[in-house]
Amino acid sequence: MSNINIRALAKELGLSVGTVSKALRDSHEISAGTKQKVQDLARKLNYIPNPYASSLRRRKSKTIAVVLPEIANSFFSLAIDGIEAVAVEKGYHVLIYLTHESLLKEEAILQDFQSGRVDGVLISLSGQTTGTGHIRDLYAKDMPIVFFDRVCEDVETTKVITDDFESAYKATQYLIGKNCKRVGFLGMSPGLSITIKRMEGYKKALSDHQYAFNSSDIILCPEDPEKSYTTIRNALERKDRFDGIIASIERLSITTYLVCRELQLSIPGDVKIVGFSNLSSAAILNPSLTTITQPAFEMGKAAASALFKALKRESAMPANECIIIPSTLMVRDSTG
Amino acid sequence: MSNINIRALAKELGLSVGTVSKALRDSHEISAGTKQKVQDLARKLNYIPNPYASSLRRRKSKTIAVVLPEIANSFFSLAIDGIEAVAVEKGYHVLIYLTHESLLKEEAILQDFQSGRVDGVLISLSGQTTGTGHIRDLYAKDMPIVFFDRVCEDVETTKVITDDFESAYKATQYLIGKNCKRVGFLGMSPGLSITIKRMEGYKKALSDHQYAFNSSDIILCPEDPEKSYTTIRNALERKDRFDGIIASIERLSITTYLVCRELQLSIPGDVKIVGFSNLSSAAILNPSLTTITQPAFEMGKAAASALFKALKRESAMPANECIIIPSTLMVRDSTG
Numbered sequence: 001m002s003n004i005n006i007r008a009l010a011k012e013l014g015l016s017v018g019t020v021s022k023a024l025r026d027s028h029e030i031s032a033g034t035k036q037k038v039q040d041l042a043r044k045l046n047y048i049p050n051p052y053a054s055s056l057r058r059r060k061s062k063t064i065a066v067v068l069p070e071i072a073n074s075f076f077s078l079a080i081d082g083i084e085a086v087a088v089e090k091g092y093h094v095l096i097y098l099t100h101e102s103l104l105k106e107e108a109i110l111q112d113f114q115s116g117r118v119d120g121v122l123i124s125l126s127g128q129t130t131g132t133g134h135i136r137d138l139y140a141k142d143m144p145i146v147f148f149d150r151v152c153e154d155v156e157t158t159k160v161i162t163d164d165f166e167s168a169y170k171a172t173q174y175l176i177g178k179n180c181k182r183v184g185f186l187g188m189s190p191g192l193s194i195t196i197k198r199m200e201g202y203k204k205a206l207s208d209h210q211y212a213f214n215s216s217d218i219i220l221c222p223e224d225p226e227k228s229y230t231t232i233r234n235a236l237e238r239k240d241r242f243d244g245i246i247a248s249i250e251r252l253s254i255t256t257y258l259v260c261r262e263l264q265l266s267i268p269g270d271v272k273i274v275g276f277s278n279l280s281s282a283a284i285l286n287p288s289l290t291t292i293t294q295p296a297f298e299m300g301k302a303a304a305s306a307l308f309k310a311l312k313r314e315s316a317m318p319a320n321e322c323i324i325i326p327s328t329l330m331v332r333d334s335t336g
Numbered sequence: 337m338s339n340i341n342i343r344a345l346a347k348e349l350g351l352s353v354g355t356v357s358k359a360l361r362d363s364h365e366i367s368a369g370t371k372q373k374v375q376d377l378a379r380k381l382n383y384i385p386n387p388y389a390s391s392l393r394r395r396k397s398k399t400i401a402v403v404l405p406e407i408a409n410s411f412f413s414l415a416i417d418g419i420e421a422v423a424v425e426k427g428y429h430v431l432i433y434l435t436h437e438s439l440l441k442e443e444a445i446l447q448d449f450q451s452g453r454v455d456g457v458l459i460s461l462s463g464q465t466t467g468t469g470h471i472r473d474l475y476a477k478d479m480p481i482v483f484f485d486r487v488c489e490d491v492e493t494t495k496v497i498t499d500d501f502e503s504a505y506k507a508t509q510y511l512i513g514k515n516c517k518r519v520g521f522l523g524m525s526p527g528l529s530i531t532i533k534r535m536e537g538y539k540k541a542l543s544d545h546q547y548a549f550n551s552s553d554i555i556l557c558p559e560d561p562e563k564s565y566t567t568i569r570n571a572l573e574r575k576d577r578f579d580g581i582i583a584s585i586e587r588l589s590i591t592t593y594l595v596c597r598e599l600q601l602s603i604p605g606d607v608k609i610v611g612f613s614n615l616s617s618a619a620i621l622n623p624s625l626t627t628i629t630q631p632a633f634e635m636g637k638a639a640a641s642a643l644f645k646a647l648k649r650e651s652a653m654p655a656n657e658c659i660i661i662p663s664t665l666m667v668r669d670s671t672g
Contacts, residue, residue: 063448070413071407071413071416071432072410072413072414072417072616074408077406077407077408077413078408080407080434081408084434084436088441093433093444093445093448094433094434095431095432095433096407096431096432096433096434097429097430097431097432098416098420098430098432100420105424108429109429112399112429117453251616254616254617254620257617257620258619258620261620279617280408280587280590281590281593281615281617281621283594284590284593284594284597284621284622285617285620285621285622286620286621286622286623286624287622288622
């Protein structure tokens, strides 16, 4: 058996893994010249694409993996429910792996998948993940991977996301409409796709409404809950403190409530809050929390469906597309 | 290779699996006569206990499984954190499997483990699990299993629990002390160890305080959230409705708040509530929720430690013991 893989072919030819994979499958998306080059080298290096063997290998475990940063978060637990709803129907087991926001852990988990433990992978990236080598390594071994929520733009596969830019824009605009003079953005993990898009939506809304933007209006909180409490507390003790807050991570809404209580700031009187959250308790918080509610269940379902479509097509990888399912602004009392 | 296993030996001899396992390991806990009988039959049927092979098999995957009913529950997400804290230190992967409270699913998952996918199992039973055949089957194949929270009393292994009886007693007594005239108990899954103990603690507190107990004071909610909303709504629309409630499952507290809001019942004015819950938002609910706070993280840690102790000891199974870590009553505004 040859141990040359698609990745080695791609590297040798200076092409992307996706292009090589498509060329080997004789896809109409690839030019005849490129196909020729790829197929020649594959023959020369003794690479034999074998859809039957690979499909057999894949179907052996009847198991898919879900790789997540954390589960103490209602978005992820709902997304898992969506994933399982699809997997059960297909007779598959779902294994959940937690990275706890660590790139090292994510790398170790993906490495482990190379042994054929699972047939396919659904992943939402850790907060530390910027490079994509570990993902490309696995993908190059013909492991179908589908991203959801926290995605990696440049791997040619299916990505299921929500409209992060538009949601943050909408939330910011809503606070401006409620007469907030200074709107702050609380976030974490500035390298993540979702953080970047939410920050951009927030900034765009400020500028569209002729609000000045200062870099100190974006508060990046550390992982550690106690430290992030202190960070938010410091921000709300500033003289020129925010009177409107976008909490772009679920648990930062709760932290902000606790800080306001300690500082005796009234919500929504002194500070208005919109949280990105799927908390089932949002409606019974004191005051009830205005949320950007993400379609977590539907996103999980869509990601799993894309993965099973690829598994069914035997050797094919998931389509290179971006599925966007919009979020909803649910107005409650925390914005007055 | 013989395919006779400990379970077959135990059945043949009319002994428990644990006794046979110990007899084969020449444990001092087993009488000389019984050891002789077990070892004779093992020889006759060609059963060869092989600690090295079994330890090798176990250590192969460097992976442990956590089998849970659900994760949209802060108890379980904290317990997982505790488990992972131990596993990371030992260089093990943790796989999470969800049963969604289904016995069938639990059986399929445990069946899957027989292939040697994992080295050991931590399990909290599904709400439907009463029989233990599927657990004994796996245990008889020398798979170390440790229970936490929702345990199976009669499998001879380590069980990590909290003081469910005492906590429910304490919660009920507290409501009685707050002048509640009729205290109701909301639960689910009446076959589970934790439900039974919590109901017993509740009933004992009633009787110790000369309160009459009617079977209609225990409301067993169905799995389905909407149906369970209706069940609680019906209970709170009764003329002789409760003025005190023990919500023995986290999400039933949230449902009760929502029902009270719809029926315009004031908490704590009309109804006082104590919830078994680890919700991080308990303190910022409207009103803040008095809880029985379980040592979820510590329970996960203790369960994982017991499992790794067994894995380290090579062929040995986890000790047959019950580790009890007490819960705490945290008084907040929902009880006045």
